[in-house]
Amino acid sequence: MPVQVSGEVLSLRRIGAYHAMTVVAPGVAEIAKPGQFVTIAVGGPDTSMLMRRPFSIYQVRERGVYGGTVEFVFSIEGRGTRWLADRQPHEPIDVVGPLGKPFSLPREPATCVLVGGGYGTAPLFPLADALRARGCRIDFVMGAAREDRLFGALDAKRISATLSVTTDDGSVGLHGRVSDALPDVLATSKADVVYACGPMGMLRAVSRICEAAGIPCQIAVEELMACGIGVCMTCVLPVIGDDGQTRMVRSCVDGPVFHGDRVRFDDIGTIPADAVGAPDSAPARVARETPAQETPAHKRGLPAKEAVR
Amino acid sequence: MSSTMTVRSAQQVPVVRSDIDMSTTLGRFELPNPVLTASGCAAAGHELAQFFDVSLLGGIVTKSIMLRPRSGRATPRMAETPSGMLNSIGLQGPGIDAFLDKDLPWLVDKGARAVVSIAGGSIDEFAKLAGRVRDAGGASMIEVNISCPNVEDRGLVFACDPRSAADVVQAVRRATRPEVPVFAKLSPDVTDIVAIARSCVNAGADGLSMTNTLLGIVIDTDTMRPVLAGVTGGLSGPAIRPVALRCVWQVHAALPDVPILGMGGIRTGLDALQFILAGASAVSVGTETFHDPSAPLRVLAELREALAARGFERLSDAVGLAHST
Numbered sequence: 001m002p003v004q005v006s007g008e009v010l011s012l013r014r015i016g017a018y019h020a021m022t023v024v025a026p027g028v029a030e031i032a033k034p035g036q037f038v039t040i041a042v043g044g045p046d047t048s049m050l051m052r053r054p055f056s057i058y059q060v061r062e063r064g065v066y067g068g069t070v071e072f073v074f075s076i077e078g079r080g081t082r083w084l085a086d087r088q089p090h091e092p093i094d095v096v097g098p099l100g101k102p103f104s105l106p107r108e109p110a111t112c113v114l115v116g117g118g119y120g121t122a123p124l125f126p127l128a129d130a131l132r133a134r135g136c137r138i139d140f141v142m143g144a145a146r147e148d149r150l151f152g153a154l155d156a157k158r159i160s161a162t163l164s165v166t167t168d169d170g171s172v173g174l175h176g177r178v179s180d181a182l183p184d185v186l187a188t189s190k191a192d193v194v195y196a197c198g199p200m201g202m203l204r205a206v207s208r209i210c211e212a213a214g215i216p217c218q219i220a221v222e223e224l225m226a227c228g229i230g231v232c233m234t235c236v237l238p239v240i241g242d243d244g245q246t247r248m249v250r251s252c253v254d255g256p257v258f259h260g261d262r263v264r265f266d267d268i269g270t271i272p273a274d275a276v277g278a279p280d281s282a283p284a285r286v287a288r289e290t291p292a293q294e295t296p297a298h299k300r301g302l303p304a305k306e307a308v309r
Numbered sequence: 310m311s312s313t314m315t316v317r318s319a320q321q322v323p324v325v326r327s328d329i330d331m332s333t334t335l336g337r338f339e340l341p342n343p344v345l346t347a348s349g350c351a352a353a354g355h356e357l358a359q360f361f362d363v364s365l366l367g368g369i370v371t372k373s374i375m376l377r378p379r380s381g382r383a384t385p386r387m388a389e390t391p392s393g394m395l396n397s398i399g400l401q402g403p404g405i406d407a408f409l410d411k412d413l414p415w416l417v418d419k420g421a422r423a424v425v426s427i428a429g430g431s432i433d434e435f436a437k438l439a440g441r442v443r444d445a446g447g448a449s450m451i452e453v454n455i456s457c458p459n460v461e462d463r464g465l466v467f468a469c470d471p472r473s474a475a476d477v478v479q480a481v482r483r484a485t486r487p488e489v490p491v492f493a494k495l496s497p498d499v500t501d502i503v504a505i506a507r508s509c510v511n512a513g514a515d516g517l518s519m520t521n522t523l524l525g526i527v528i529d530t531d532t533m534r535p536v537l538a539g540v541t542g543g544l545s546g547p548a549i550r551p552v553a554l555r556c557v558w559q560v561h562a563a564l565p566d567v568p569i570l571g572m573g574g575i576r577t578g579l580d581a582l583q584f585i586l587a588g589a590s591a592v593s594v595g596t597e598t599f600h601d602p603s604a605p606l607r608v609l610a611e612l613r614e615a616l617a618a619r620g621f622e623r624l625s626d627a628v629g630l631a632h633s634t
Contacts, residue, residue, distance in 0.1 A: 046391040050600045227599040232354040234387040277378035
């Protein structure tokens with residue numbers, strides 16, 4: 001269960017083009033799982049910015065000198081993140097978390113390909129730790145617009161069997177996108193499962209490649225949110241449920257992690273006509289005539305702990 | 310360092326003073342205190358219960374429920390604005406069956422007082438919804454959402470026309486048990502809110518909820534197109550507080566005996582006090598809950614302190630006080 005914590009900034013550091021903030025947030029770190037996120041109130045007590053900013057959890061330490069800490073990575077995109085980047089150690093900061101459904105982990109050792117775009121790689125590091133603790137092999141694929149927007153390449157190299165890097169401008173690694181590198185990595189690693197986090201276009205491309213290769217894929221989306229706790233219905237996207245029906249589900253509580261083959265990427269930004277409760281739609285059908293595509297994941301018992309959806 | 314930090318959860322709520330009588334009434338609905346959630350900003354209470362005990366508030370106003378499941382409008386549905394936000398959710402919800410089956414019983418079970426907000430596309434739909442809520446039992450009050458701006462047809466915003474507003478209110482009043490108050494939720498986007506208020510009261514409304522959001526637009530200067538997929542959205546948050554407060558003021562001045570549930574950008578106890586002084590018997594905390602999920606309970610504690618600091622023994626003594634000369 002998430003908590004709201006009046007925490008403190010412990011440290012702030014630059015990592016390439018990004019900023020990473022560590023906050024003392026007792027109660028959050030102890031129960032956070034890979035793929036979950038926190039929301040941060042920005043702008044101080046009399047802020048004109050009412051929307052909390054959501055950030056994937058990068059690193060947690062359950063027992064620090066000051067209590068549990070949570071680190072998250074951000075890029076300065078607007079006034080809220082600019083305010084965050086200007087914080088000093090010991091300043092108070094309001095944290096809510098951990099929020100959302102985490103990544104599901106395989107029951108038995110498996111070969112896992114982790115795919116990240118930009119600082120979308122951040123939540124993949126605690127995931128990698130959890131996977132390695134279960135004896136999984138990690139193959140890392142990361143891409144960004146240019147070299148300084150890659151996040152964590154050195155760490156990724158240290159923890160993975162192979163690291164593939166792509167940049168849009170070719171400044172380092174393969175000149176192209178992660179989707180250009182992924183098919184070869186899947187084939188050579190004999191991947192059992194893929195985990196991805198990054199921009200929606202990347203997640204869509206990764207999900208397509210995995211579907212074609214018959215490899216289960218979990219993706220963590222980053223949708224615009226107002227509340228982060230499931231109340232406001234801002235962050236919805238069309239997702240196919242276990243019953244084959246499409247619903248507009250909340251990425252904050254029903255996600256941010258989804259099975260890639262369940263997200264209707266082409267219909268994001270619309271209400272599909274066959275979605276439950278769509279305008280002027282026929283009454284929702286009880287079930288599709290052809291059941292939702294059975295993924296190899298289910299056949300192999302992967303991802304195993306508990307299917308996220 | 311860690312000694313200065315606090316973890317707020319349902320077990321550790323702000324301490325509230327108990328020597329002030331905070332009880333109030335909304336028609337025949339008796340509340341232990343005057344702070345409620347606002348419709349659409351608390352879902353059906355379940356999520357907020359992770360942060361505080363929902364029975365400690367005056368009531369939980371649930372998100373407007375419709376007859377059938379509804380998927381709402383396309384995304385993007387939200388834009389942050391100065392001290393506010395624009396939303397264009399479009400009443401996404403599970404429909405009345407699921408609401409009565411799961412959500413309302415859960416609230417009753419938790420000891421919360423449920424104010425059920427209903428929204429329909431026609432007078433008949435409103436009447437059917439009221440009937441379903443009546444038959445299910447458990448609602449302490451009905452809030453009739455005749456003012457949601459996020460509908461395709463502006464002609465369906467019943468609160469923009471005195472006759473349409475009255476027709477809906479009358480249908481809901483007839484379909485509701487006499488002991489359950491019916492409040493009409495009004496839009497500030499009208500020329501003469503007193504005329505709409507009077508029309509609703511004459512049609513049988515026991516009170517008025519004021520106000521819903523104001524219609525707005527934000528344009529993305531990079532794409533040079535509206536930010537919201539639905540183009541327009543409802544503006545909420547502190548940015549609209551003076552407008553909402555003015556509506557409460559005008560209606561209380563014209564109809565001093567009609568109870569008002571006030572809302573619009575309440576962030577603090579002092580904001581709530583403004584609404585009380587303008588004539589509201591109770592207040593809803595809405596958008597601030599997105600910023601601070603424990604806000605409703607905090608506002609209650611702050612309001613209590615603010616009343617104590619001003620020498621009040623009873624909340625009810627402050628209601629409408631700003632009008633006295």
